[in-house]
Amino acid sequence: MYGSSDAAAPAAxxxxxDQMNAGVVRTGADLLCSLLQQAGVDVIxxxxxxxxxxIYDALYSSSLRHILTRHEQGAIHAAEGYARVTGRPGVVLxxxxxxxxxxxxxxxxxxxxxxxxxxxxxxxxxxxxxRDAFQEADIVGITMPITKHNYQVRDxxxxxxxxxxxxxxxxxxxxxxxxxxxxKSVTSGPARDAVLPAPDARGYRVPGHPxxxxxxxxxxxxxxxxxxLLYVGGGIISAGAAETLRQFARVNQIPVTSTxxxxxxxxxxxxxxxxMLGMHGTYAANQAITNCDLLxxxxxxxxxxxxxxxxxxxxxxxxxxVDIDPAEIGKNVPVDIAVVADVGLTLQALAADRLSAxxxxxxxxxxxxxxxWPLRYRADDTCLKPQAVIELIAKRTRGxxxxxxxxxxxxxxxxxxYPFSEPRKxxxxxxxxxxxxxFPSALGAQVALPGETxxxxxxxxxxxxxxxxxxxxxxxxxxxxxxxxxxxxLGMVRQWQQFFYDxxxxxxxxxxxxxxxxxxxxxxxxxxASTFDEAxxxxxxxxxxxxxVVIDFVVQEEENVFPMVPPGKGTDEMxxxxxx
Amino acid sequence: MERTxxxxxxxxxxxxxxxxxxxxxRGFNIASITVGTAEEEGLSRMTIVSSGDDxxxxxxxxxxxxxxxxxxxxDISRDQTVKRELALVKVHITKTTRPEIAHILEPFRVSxxxxxxxxxTVQATGDVQKIDALIxxxxxxxxxxxxxxxxxxxxxxxVLESGYAGADTPYRPLIEADATNDxxxxxxxxx
Ligand SMILES: Cc1ncc(C[n+]2csc(CCOP(=O)(O)OP(=O)(O)O)c2C)c(N)n1
Ligand SMILES: [Mg+2]
Numbered sequence: 118m119y120g121s122s123d124a125a126a127p128a129a130x131x132x133x134x135d136q137m138n139a140g141v142v143r144t145g146a147d148l149l150c151s152l153l154q155q156a157g158v159d160v161i162x163x164x165x166x167x168x169x170x171x172i173y174d175a176l177y178s179s180s181l182r183h184i185l186t187r188h189e190q191g192a193i194h195a196a197e198g199y200a201r202v203t204g205r206p207g208v209v210l211x212x213x214x215x216x217x218x219x220x221x222x223x224x225x226x227x228x229x230x231x232x233x234x235x236x237x238x239x240x241x242x243x244x245x246x247x248r249d250a251f252q253e254a255d256i257v258g259i260t261m262p263i264t265k266h267n268y269q270v271r272d273x274x275x276x277x278x279x280x281x282x283x284x285x286x287x288x289x290x291x292x293x294x295x296x297x298x299x300x301k302s303v304t305s306g307p308a309r310d311a312v313l314p315a316p317d318a319r320g321y322r323v324p325g326h327p328x329x330x331x332x333x334x335x336x337x338x339x340x341x342x343x344x345x346l347l348y349v350g351g352g353i354i355s356a357g358a359a360e361t362l363r364q365f366a367r368v369n370q371i372p373v374t375s376t377x378x379x380x381x382x383x384x385x386x387x388x389x390x391x392x393m394l395g396m397h398g399t400y401a402a403n404q405a406i407t408n409c410d411l412l413x414x415x416x417x418x419x420x421x422x423x424x425x426x427x428x429x430x431x432x433x434x435x436x437x438x439v440d441i442d443p444a445e446i447g448k449n450v451p452v453d454i455a456v457v458a459d460v461g462l463t464l465q466a467l468a469a470d471r472l473s474a475x476x477x478x479x480x481x482x483x484x485x486x487x488x489x490w491p492l493r494y495r496a497d498d499t500c501l502k503p504q505a506v507i508e509l510i511a512k513r514t515r516g517x518x519x520x521x522x523x524x525x526x527x528x529x530x531x532x533x534x535y536p537f538s539e540p541r542k543x544x545x546x547x548x549x550x551x552x553x554x555x556f557p558s559a560l561g562a563q564v565a566l567p568g569e570t571x572x573x574x575x576x577x578x579x580x581x582x583x584x585x586x587x588x589x590x591x592x593x594x595x596x597x598x599x600x601x602x603x604x605x606x607l608g609m610v611r612q613w614q615q616f617f618y619d620x621x622x623x624x625x626x627x628x629x630x631x632x633x634x635x636x637x638x639x640x641x642x643x644x645x646a647s648t649f650d651e652a653x654x655x656x657x658x659x660x661x662x663x664x665x666v667v668i669d670f671v672v673q674e675e676e677n678v679f680p681m682v683p684p685g686k687g688t689d690e691m692x693x694x695x696x697x
Numbered sequence: 698m699e700r701t702x703x704x705x706x707x708x709x710x711x712x713x714x715x716x717x718x719x720x721x722x723r724g725f726n727i728a729s730i731t732v733g734t735a736e737e738e739g740l741s742r743m744t745i746v747s748s749g750d751d752x753x754x755x756x757x758x759x760x761x762x763x764x765x766x767x768x769x770x771x772d773i774s775r776d777q778t779v780k781r782e783l784a785l786v787k788v789h790i791t792k793t794t795r796p797e798i799a800h801i802l803e804p805f806r807v808s809x810x811x812x813x814x815x816x817x818t819v820q821a822t823g824d825v826q827k828i829d830a831l832i833x834x835x836x837x838x839x840x841x842x843x844x845x846x847x848x849x850x851x852x853x854x855x856v857l858e859s860g861y862a863g864a865d866t867p868y869r870p871l872i873e874a875d876a877t878n879d880x881x882x883x884x885x886x887x888x
Contacts, residue, residue: 257711258711258714261711261714261715261718262718262719262722265765266764266765266766269710286765318765319707319768320706320707320764320765320766320767320768320769321765442763443759443762443763444756444759444760444762444763446759447752447755447756448756451752
């Protein structure tokens with residue numbers, strides 16, 4: 118490493134080395150590793166550099182597992198995948214400056230989708246902070262608005278408490294990323310081993326049980342409703358409330374619609390499931406949300422991709438909103454009954470009795486909408502349909518695989534055509550819509566759960582955003598199946614250009630390398646399918662293969678995702694087909 | 698309407714940046730912000746004057762509460778509070794205007810903290826209206842410089858605050874209360 122940022126006072130350094138040799142002290146980095154292990158960490162996704170050399174040196178003799186990616190963005194998305202399939206915090210380590218800034222997209226992504234992460238960044242030595250030292254970036258300042266909280270540890274004595282609080286904050290309440298910036302002088306300086314203390318963040322309180330008034334209000338509203346609808350999101354999954362939700366919905370015969378992030382929180386094959394709602398929601402779900410008389414919103418945030426034009430959003434309903442984050446309540450949509458509480462505990466308290474009146478007529482109405490416009494696509498023998506690829510994969514994996522996606526049309530098709538029946542099976546970037554998320558997150562998911570089938574449904578363009586992680590997949594022998602839905606387009610961009618910019622396909626046609634050859638260059642099995650029959654064969658071959666596979670599905674170029682609520686329209690103003 | 702929010706925070710580096718950043722990012726306005734040490738060691742009290750309807754005020758309080766370094770938030774806009782601001786006003790003087798200025802200043806109970814040949818500096822404390830009024834009266838003489846601290850505020854004794862959004866208290870909207878402002882312009886030493 119260059120520059121003065123490594124210069125420490127020599128006398129102190131020698132003394133420290135003597136003490137080290139005498140076994141009196143260890144380094145801050147050793148203490149860090151010890152505290153991480155005490156916090157239950159088993160694996161770290163990271164990439165080394167000058168400012169984290171002391172930490173890597175400590176890792177060298179630690180039993181913590183480290184996954185070396187090819188880009189820090191790959192590391193953080195892998196950590197997100199790990200967190201999303203396990204519910205445990207993903208841990209990331211990167212060096213100062215460019216290492217830290219390469220994490221920013223992943224931090225923002227985790228913040229938007231409430232994914233628990235503990236992000237460790239190296240920093241220049243404390244004496245150099247603020248002097249524009251080599252590889253200095255104010256990562257604490259940069260990430261303030263995209264972390265749940267962040268810290269810079271300037272005094273090693275504060276590290277145990279910071280680690281304890283960081284894990285507590287990242288994983289409780291509404292989960293999210295917490296960043297800890299670690300100056301090199303702190304991790305290389307002396308430290309004594311310490312016991313991980315109990316968390317002690319005074320300004321941080323986690324809501325738990327709903328109040329009795331809130332429960333009574335919810336119960337009364339459900340008793341009075343004729344057309345109730347459960348609108349559930351990622352909060353159901355973070356709260357571990359999928360099973361309680363299922364009981365509650367069944368006992369009361371209330372239909373359920375889910376956000377993108379909530380998929381798997383309620384079984385897709387259940388009669389009461391109406392499908393995903395919102396911009397690319399099902400016809401029935403969007404009709405139901407528009408026409409219900411009671412909207413029971415659980416662990417959701419009324420995102421604009423869900424609500425469409427706010428004035429037309431569920432105009433006839435009384436609204437109940439239960440969320441653990443008080444700031445979500447009333448943020449976008451005013452509600453009638455606001456409950457700041459854990460959705461799981463709220464559902465448990467409600468699940469005891471049957472509350473709702475007969476919803477038979479309402480369910481019949483929903484069934485009629487489902488029959489009127491079921492999820493469908495126009496079959497075409499001359500080409501491979503992207504939706505058919507998803508259906509084939511779903512069939513081969515019996516709807517039980519962990520599916521990660523990139524961002525674009527293929528993501529929406531995966532959400533619509535893969536039937537998720539359990540929580541923590543669907544890993545996708547919802548709030549930030551991060552291309553480049555899907556492939557590394559699949560690697561993280563596979564690291565966490567080596568026994569599971571992990572499929573990455575990728576777009577031809579998105580895959581190229583973190584394609585370098587193929588080597589990480591190979592290094593750690595992660596048998597991920599990558600299904601590239603190759604439409605030779607930034608498909609989602611092209612769809613908008615077709616609909617709203619008069620088919621002027623500005624920069625949305627995109628070329629790709631030969632993905633089969635790319636796979637082969639990494640020593641990975643590569644397959645290609647351009648027809649339905651080829652797709653069937655390729656999928657069979659891919660899932661029979663023990664190792665990782667890249668399948669290049671050459672699909673119809675200009676297929677569109679339907680239904681679509683055009684921007685600025687109400688949820689019931691769906692475009693179901695496009696002529697012209 | 699104008700909102701006064703009292704925030705108890707950890708006295709740690711970056712806390713002001715967290716709060717100011719949250720306001721700017723979410724499009725909440727800050728009319729003034731004051732910070733100083735609070736009753737307990739290690740804590741600071743901020744008084745933030747903002748504006749917005751009830752829904753926005755609730756969002757401001759909830760978003761503040763979400764910050765880990767924020768210990769307590771009180772929207773005290775509708776409560777009986779003591780609100781004070783300190784201003785230093787440097788006004789031009791001449792032989793002829795000097796007695797006139799002194800005459801104007803008298804009912805304000807201000808102190809003159811610096812006098813030069815061509816200007817004098819007045820220190821005034823009081824609520825915003827009083828300071829505004831004083832400055833308005835001094836302007837015709839030529840005001841050279843103004844430094845105002847922004848409002849700092851506390852609840853009056855015996856007043857229960859409304860609109861407290863503690864994370865562990867059940868959610869409740871702001872309780873409508875009559876806006877009361879019983880500070881009169883010239884009375885500063887009442888409490
Ligand atoms: C990092 C990033 N850059 C740009 C976008 C905007 N964007 C959304 S979808 C999309 C096209 C994705 O193309 P592809 O991965 O091939 O998926 P397809 O829509 O064709 O299925 C783009 C460019 C984004 N979401 N993320
Ligand atoms: Mg594409």
